[in-house]
Amino acid sequence: MIQTIADSSHYPFEWIDVTNPDDDELKQIRQKYALHESSIKDWLQPDHLPKYEDVGKYVFIIFRMHCETVGAEADTVAELTDKLAIFITKDVVITMHKRQWDGPEAILKNQVDQHDCEDTLHLVNEIIKSCIATYEAPSQKLTKDIEYYEENMFLKNRKASLLKGLYYLRRRVEVTRRILMLSHDIVDKMDKPGHSNTYTRDTRDLYVKLHNIYDTLFENMNHLVMVYFSISSQRTNEIVRVLTVFSVFFMPLTFIVGIYGMNFDFMPELRLKWGYPGVMILMGAITFGIYVWFKRRGWL
Incomplete structure (x- = not known):
């Protein structure tokens, strides 16, 4: 489905949002905006990692935002995150994603309609900031999960599934942390000298904050796993x-x-x-x- 979020007749740019396009829609978008075949192939890969690429006529970004709901045993990039492709020119921004995404409506209402977005780079910064923010709620849930396992770790009658739960929890933290690490280049390019402003610095600050949180969670998980085996060894x-x-x-x-x-x-x-x-x-x-x-x- 192709949807025009912001029209150039009312805004200083055009924003096209594409949700799970079929072959005809993909061909239409590619021909109209002269998108390179390699960029489309990258977007079609379900587990493609974050990247920033200057193609020449446009800038191509793949960013991964955290899924709203994940399964108890989800531990892969595709299961934990959704892929968002962003094509940027001076006048047009195209966002493409497989699953339904509520970000465009929120960004249009809170930033674009408030005249906070003056150009496409500013708009893309708000899109990336919105995607980074999706990692905040999962970090809070992971913190509560780790506290739960810490509380049950020292109980005499431990549950048999404790080690299995620890494994999947550690995998979720590790995969999410790796995705954030690979997103550093994108945030760095958005806040590069010459384009840096209050908005891009806010995006960088949010990224650094979440990156540090997931680093801490990863260290806590490693410590928790070691404690688990130490306690098991002690009881043996x-x-x-x-x-x-x-x-x-x-x-x-x-x-x-x-x-x-x-x-x-x-x-x-x-x-x-x-x-x-x-x-x-x-x-x-x-x-x-x-x-x-x-x-x-x-x-x-």
């Missing part, structure tokens, strides 16, 4: 320690039982009247002695 060691303590208790008792379980005819203790109770008392004394020794050493 506790189980092994308890089993070792029990084995130490039974080792001397097994030794005594092994001796008196031998089938020799001439064993003097076998015929003693008090032989059986004597051995039982001896075994009890050994067990008590081991218990006292362990207690004094702080092993129990």
Whole structure:
């Protein structure tokens, strides 16, 4: 679907927004605005990473904005983000995307109609700023998710799916952080010397803020995964320690039982009247002695 957001008869530029175009619409747009075939191919790739390219007749940008809703096990670029292609000339801006995007209406109402956008570069800056802002709400949700796992990490009865959830959470943070890192070149070109102003600096500030947030989330996730394995290792060691303590208790008792379980005819203790109770008392004394020794050493 091809939609004219801003017409050149009312605004200092023309803004064409294209949503999930078919082959005929794509051909029409390409021929009318002389778009290069390689740019169209890049846009058609579902998992293409952010890029800034000066084609000559126009500037071509691919930016990825965060999806409004993602699945619990979403961990790829295509699952977590939506691709937005931007074609920029002096007089025209073309935005192309596969899924429905509410950004054009908001930008038109809050910036363009308020006469805040004087040229196409200013408009593109507002578009990119709007796309960067889509990462803010997911960062808050990721922070809450990390806090949830931190709270449940030290519980005695941990859920079996904790490690699986940690894996997908770490993947989401890692992929989103990588997308923001690759978007640095685009933000840098928009705020380059000669074009820098209050609006582009605001976009850069928002980008830096979110980039730092996701860096922190990534570090916290790595720390959380290491803590998880440390706790798992510690609990395994506790189980092994308890089993070792029990084995130490039974080792001397097994030794005594092994001796008196031998089938020799001439064993003097076998015929003693008090032989059986004597051995039982001896075994009890050994067990008590081991218990006292362990207690004094702080092993129990």
